[in-house]
Amino acid sequence: MKAAIRVEKLSVSFAGKHVIRHLSLEIASGGPTFLVGRSGSGKTTLLRALNRLNECLPGCATSGQVELRLGEQWVDAYAATTNVENLRRRVGMVFQSPNVLPLSILRNIEMPLKVALSLPADEAEARAEQALREVHLWDEVKDRLSQAASTLSGGQQQRLCLARTLALRPQILLLDEPTASLDFKAAQRIEDLLLELKSRYTLLVVSHSLGQARRIAESLFVLHDGERIEALSKDVFQDRDALFSVMDELI
Amino acid sequence: MADRQEKLSVAFAWLSALLVPALLAMVTGFLLRRGLPSLQVALWFGDTPPLAALLHGAPVFDGIWPACLGTLYLVALVALMAVPLGVASGIFLAEYAGGRTKLAFSFCIELLAGIPSILMGLFGFALILFLRRSFAPEANTCLLLSAFCLTLLVLPYLISSTRLAIESLPDALRLTGASLGLSHWQLIRRILLPASAPGIFSGVILAIGRAAEDTAVILMTGVVANAGTPGSLTAKYEALPFHIYYLAAEYQSPAELAQAFATALVLLALTGLLLLAARRLQAGLEIK
Ligand SMILES: Nc1ncnc2c1ncn2[C@@H]1O[C@H](COP(=O)(O)OP(=O)(O)O)[C@@H](O)[C@H]1O
Ligand SMILES: [Mg+2]
Numbered sequence: 001m002k003a004a005i006r007v008e009k010l011s012v013s014f015a016g017k018h019v020i021r022h023l024s025l026e027i028a029s030g031g032p033t034f035l036v037g038r039s040g041s042g043k044t045t046l047l048r049a050l051n052r053l054n055e056c057l058p059g060c061a062t063s064g065q066v067e068l069r070l071g072e073q074w075v076d077a078y079a080a081t082t083n084v085e086n087l088r089r090r091v092g093m094v095f096q097s098p099n100v101l102p103l104s105i106l107r108n109i110e111m112p113l114k115v116a117l118s119l120p121a122d123e124a125e126a127r128a129e130q131a132l133r134e135v136h137l138w139d140e141v142k143d144r145l146s147q148a149a150s151t152l153s154g155g156q157q158q159r160l161c162l163a164r165t166l167a168l169r170p171q172i173l174l175l176d177e178p179t180a181s182l183d184f185k186a187a188q189r190i191e192d193l194l195l196e197l198k199s200r201y202t203l204l205v206v207s208h209s210l211g212q213a214r215r216i217a218e219s220l221f222v223l224h225d226g227e228r229i230e231a232l233s234k235d236v237f238q239d240r241d242a243l244f245s246v247m248d249e250l251i
Numbered sequence: 252m253a254d255r256q257e258k259l260s261v262a263f264a265w266l267s268a269l270l271v272p273a274l275l276a277m278v279t280g281f282l283l284r285r286g287l288p289s290l291q292v293a294l295w296f297g298d299t300p301p302l303a304a305l306l307h308g309a310p311v312f313d314g315i316w317p318a319c320l321g322t323l324y325l326v327a328l329v330a331l332m333a334v335p336l337g338v339a340s341g342i343f344l345a346e347y348a349g350g351r352t353k354l355a356f357s358f359c360i361e362l363l364a365g366i367p368s369i370l371m372g373l374f375g376f377a378l379i380l381f382l383r384r385s386f387a388p389e390a391n392t393c394l395l396l397s398a399f400c401l402t403l404l405v406l407p408y409l410i411s412s413t414r415l416a417i418e419s420l421p422d423a424l425r426l427t428g429a430s431l432g433l434s435h436w437q438l439i440r441r442i443l444l445p446a447s448a449p450g451i452f453s454g455v456i457l458a459i460g461r462a463a464e465d466t467a468v469i470l471m472t473g474v475v476a477n478a479g480t481p482g483s484l485t486a487k488y489e490a491l492p493f494h495i496y497y498l499a500a501e502y503q504s505p506a507e508l509a510q511a512f513a514t515a516l517v518l519l520a521l522t523g524l525l526l527l528a529a530r531r532l533q534a535g536l537e538i539k
Binding site for chain 1: 422423424425426427429430431432433434437441442445446
């Protein structure tokens with residue numbers, strides 16, 4: 001098992017209040033690795049610590065070490081020499097509720113490519129198509145690419161967000177409850193997608209659904225109030241009763 | 252009892268809501284009744300043939316055409332100086348300034364917002380006196396000076412509305428942009444500014460309206476009753492609000508007073524047109 005993410009004594013606080021304290025863990029490449037825990041336990045904050053997104057929020061302070069394997073190299077995420085924009089492109093993130101930009105479907109994917117990567121128009125367009133095919137959205141939207149992205153259904157919007165992230169060619173994907181705001185069928189499609197993507201990306205998925213974790217997780221972590229993180233072995237979380245008894249004490 | 256209270260509050264809310272359009276209709280109706288009869292070509296150009304004035308710049312003596320141009324130039328100059336400066340300061344305060352710097356700057360802007368316009372006019376006047384006594388003996392009150400002082404007057408509106416518009420955007424927008432690898436400036440330029448355009452625009456509306464109607468500042472800094480069409484940035488000029496004030500204060504016949512009302516109508520229409528133009532500008536700013 002090759003590691004892809006190493007977290008060492010990570011602490012994150014907002015306005016002096018600790019949300020994550022002295023947390024250490026190691027996440028294997030591939031996956032999907034699932035992260036569960038009760039609401040407010042700091043799952044989202046932990047994900048955002050990996051691509052330094054917490055820095056965009058007021059009053060946040062982070063200490064400890066986060067190392068990511070990008071390509072064949074280990075990168076210290078918080079080192080002064082690390083280019084944070086570049087890091088965030090290579091550690092992509094999909095959020096809990098679909099956050100399409102108020103742009104057309106195509107522009108949602110192209111804008112970051114043109115602005116952040118300075119890609120020429122034809123290359124951006126080619127990448128956009130490739131990304132839309134990768135999330136099986138191309139056939140649904142190829143005739144309406146210039147329509148506002150907000151006209152898509154929730155599930156389509158979430159796949160568009162996934163495509164937008166994939167178009168930046170990340171190596172690690174952080175997904176924060178990607179199916180929480182979707183209906184059953186749309187959630188099913190995202191789950192199928194995760195199974196397809198796991199061979200090409202390292203996937204770290206926060207989930208509120210134990211059933212989902214049981215179905216597709218390769219490994220599973222339980223986060224207890226930002227302080228303690230517990231790895232469950234596959235035979236524990238694959239066994240429905242064992243999993244639920246572990247989770248019972250959580251809730 | 253509660254039922255009656257609710258009915259009363261609803262009735263009161265309706266009444267208050269109707270009051271504004273009713274007052275607006277009254278003011279406009281009054282202006283139209285008094286001003287419309289005088290709203291003729293002669294009001295604009297006096298005895299000068301309109302085409303000669305428009306195409307060849309023939310001087311206009313008894314019309315409001317020079318005042319129209321003066322106000323237009325003034326507003327354009329103010330917009331040119333105040334909008335970029337105000338929006339940039341707003342961005343600075345919302346995105347770059349932190350802690351004490353932010354407090355200090357906000358305090359200065361609140362102070363600036365509290366200065367009455369007559370003081371701003373006096374400041375312009377004093378500035379010219381100072382310039383004349385020091386390194387520019389031939390400096391005089393003029394169009395540029397008025398525009399400068401009006402810029403100071405409207406800057407706080409622009410800064411505050413820009414800052415507020417950016418700061419009230421949801422965190423999610425910021426996180427989205429950053430997660431896609433945009434730098435701070437790219438995030439501002441591509442996502443935050445377009446998303447806050449409506450708020451910024453309302454500041455621009457306020458600023459333009461204020462610059463078009465202000466009389467106190469220009470009174471001290473270069474407007475005169477008879478200057479003809481403004482020749483250069485350093486020339487004296489005429490302006491509609493001052494023309495109205497002048498006519499209303501010194502009219503010698505009922506016809507002149509009627510002219511003042513007609514001029515007020517023109518000023519109203521001009522401000523309306525400027526606002527439409529600003530709206531077009533905003534449409535161009537929308538996320539593309
Ligand atoms: N931007 C923020 N500012 C202040 N507190 C925050 C912020 N984000 C999260 N928190 C706090 O951190 C704790 C964990 O939040 P979060 O990471 O969203 O938990 P989870 O995703 O597990 O529900 C919560 O108590 C929340 O109030
Ligand atoms: Mg969360």
